Amino acid sequence: MGAALRRIQLGSALSAFGLGFTVPYLYVYVAQVRDLGAGTAGVVLAVFAMAALAVLPFTGRAIDRRGPVPVLLAASALAAAGAAALGYASTVPAAVASAALLGAGTAVTQPALATMLVWCSSTATRTRAFAMQFFLQNLGLGLGGLVGGQLVDVSRPASFTMLFLIEAAMFVVLGIVVATVRMPRTAGLPAPRPGDGSAAKGGMRALLSHRAMVQLCVLGFVLFFACYGQFESGLAAYGTEAAGIEPATLGFALAANTAVIVAAQFVVLRLVERRRRSRVIASVGLIWAFAWIVAGYAGLGHGSQAMATAAFVSTYALFGLGEAMLSPTVAPLVADLAPESMVGQYNSAFALCKQLALAVGPAVGGPMGASLHGPYIVTFVLFSLGITVLALRLGRRLTPVQDQPSLAHVPSRVVAVSLPEGAEAQAATTGSGPVGRTTAATAAAGR
Known part of the structure; x- marks a missing residue:
C-alpha cells in the first residue's frame, strides 16, 4: 500500500475500534445506567439508525462536489461531538440528540472512506484494499468490544462516560489522519477530481x-x-x-x-x-x-x-x-x-x-x-x-x-x-x- 492508503486504513480501523467500545453497550447505558427506561433506549437506537437514512441521500453529491476529504472531516467532527455528548446525556432529549449526531456522523464516514480508497487504488489493487479495510474494521470492532467490556461497570456511570470519550477521541484521530492524506492521481481515475473543482x-x-x-x-x-x-x-x-x-x-x-x-x-x-x-x-x-x-x-x-x-x-x-x-x-x-x-x-x-x-x-x-x-x-x-x-x-x-x-x-x-x-x-x-x-x-x- 502507498502512504495515503495506509493512513486511510489506519484511520478506518481506529474509528471502528471506537465504535466497538460503545455500540454493544448503548442499550444498557441508556436504559439502566442513565435509568431512562427500555422505551427510551429503543428510541435512541432507532434514532441512531434513522439519522443515517436522513443524511446518506445527500452525502454522495457532497463527496462528488467537494471531494471525500472535507466531507469526512465534517463527519468525524460530527461523530466525535455526538459521542462526547452521549457520554454526559442524562435526559431523554439529550440522549436522542446525541444519538442523532453520532448516527449521522458515522453513516457519512463510510461512503467517504470508500471513495478515498477508490482514489488511492487501481482496478488491480482495489480488491485487496477493500478486503484490508474490512479485516481491520472487524478487528477494531472486536478489540473495542473486548476492551470496553472490561472497563464498563453498570454501577459507575463514569465508566461509560470514559468509553464515549474514548470513542470521540478515535473520531478526532480519524479526522487528523485524513487531514494529512495527500490524494494521489491514479491510472484508474485520470480525470480531474471533484476536489480540484470539477462539477x-x-x-x-x-x-x-x-x-x-x-x-x-x-x-x-x-x-x-x-x-x-x-x-x-x-x-x-x-x-x-x-x-x-x-x-x-x-x-x-x-x-x-x-x-x-x-x-x-x-x-x-x-x-x-x-x-x-x-x-x-x-x-x-x-x-x-x-x-x-x-x-x-x-x-x-x-x-x-x-x-x-x-x-x-x-x-x-x-x-x-x-x-x-x-x-x-x-x-x-x-x-x-x-x-x-x-x-x-x-x-x-x-x-x-x-x-x-x-x-x-x-x-x-x-x-x-x-x-x-x-x-x-x-x-x-x-x-x-x-x-x-x-x-x-x-x-x-x-x-x-x-x-x-x-x-x-x-x-x-x-x-x-x-x-x-x-x-x-x-x-x-x-x-x-x-x-x-x-x-x-x-x-x-x-x-
Whole structure:
C-alpha cells in the first residue's frame, strides 16, 4: 500500500475500534445506567439508525462536489461531538440528540472512506484494499468490544462516560489522519477530481438508469437484510427462544463470527480475487442458505443442548465466511461501476441500501425469530438462495473486467462496459468515464 492508503486504513480501523467500545453497550447505558427506561433506549437506537437514512441521500453529491476529504472531516467532527455528548446525556432529549449526531456522523464516514480508497487504488489493487479495510474494521470492532467490556461497570456511570470519550477521541484521530492524506492521481481515475473543482455530473436519475448498479443495490439490500439485519435481532431471538441458547452464548457466537473473518480473510482473498465476482457472491448465497439450515437444526432439531449450541455458534461462523468472501467483491464492484464524477454518489447509494436493510431487518426478523420459528428459517433460506439468483443475473450485465478484474492484467480486446443509459455516446466521444478506464487498462495490458 502507498502512504495515503495506509493512513486511510489506519484511520478506518481506529474509528471502528471506537465504535466497538460503545455500540454493544448503548442499550444498557441508556436504559439502566442513565435509568431512562427500555422505551427510551429503543428510541435512541432507532434514532441512531434513522439519522443515517436522513443524511446518506445527500452525502454522495457532497463527496462528488467537494471531494471525500472535507466531507469526512465534517463527519468525524460530527461523530466525535455526538459521542462526547452521549457520554454526559442524562435526559431523554439529550440522549436522542446525541444519538442523532453520532448516527449521522458515522453513516457519512463510510461512503467517504470508500471513495478515498477508490482514489488511492487501481482496478488491480482495489480488491485487496477493500478486503484490508474490512479485516481491520472487524478487528477494531472486536478489540473495542473486548476492551470496553472490561472497563464498563453498570454501577459507575463514569465508566461509560470514559468509553464515549474514548470513542470521540478515535473520531478526532480519524479526522487528523485524513487531514494529512495527500490524494494521489491514479491510472484508474485520470480525470480531474471533484476536489480540484470539477462539477459532479449525473445525479439520481443517471444512477437509476444504470441497470447493473440498480441490480447491485437490490442485491446489496438482500445481502444485508439476510445477514447483518438478523444478527442482533431475529437470529438472537430465535436462538434464545427456539434453541434455548443462553444469552451469554450469543457473545461467543459473535466472537466466532469475528474470528472466522479475521482468520480467513486473506486466505479467502487468494481464492476469490481471480474468480468472477458474480460467482463468488452467488456462492455466498449458498453458504448462507446452509447456515440457516444449520440454525434450523439448532432450534427445530431433536439433538442435545450441546449440539444445538454448537450448531448455533456454527451458524455465525458460516456467516463470517460469507462476509470474508463479500468484502473483496461487492464494495470494489460498486467503485468499478461508477463513472468518475459519481463515485461518491454510487458509494452513498449502496450505503443507503445497506442502512435500509439494517433498519428493516430487525423489524421483520425480530418478531418472526421470537415466535414463528419454522417460517423464520424457511424465509431466510429462500432469501439466501435469492442472493445466488440475483448475483448470477447481475453477472450477465457486467463486462468481463468488471466481473473479473484479474483479466485487466492479460491482453484483451474487450472494451465494452456497463454504463448508465445515455452515457455511452458521451463516453465514446470524450474517452472519459469507465470506457476510458477499461480501454486504458486493456491498452496497458497489451503493452
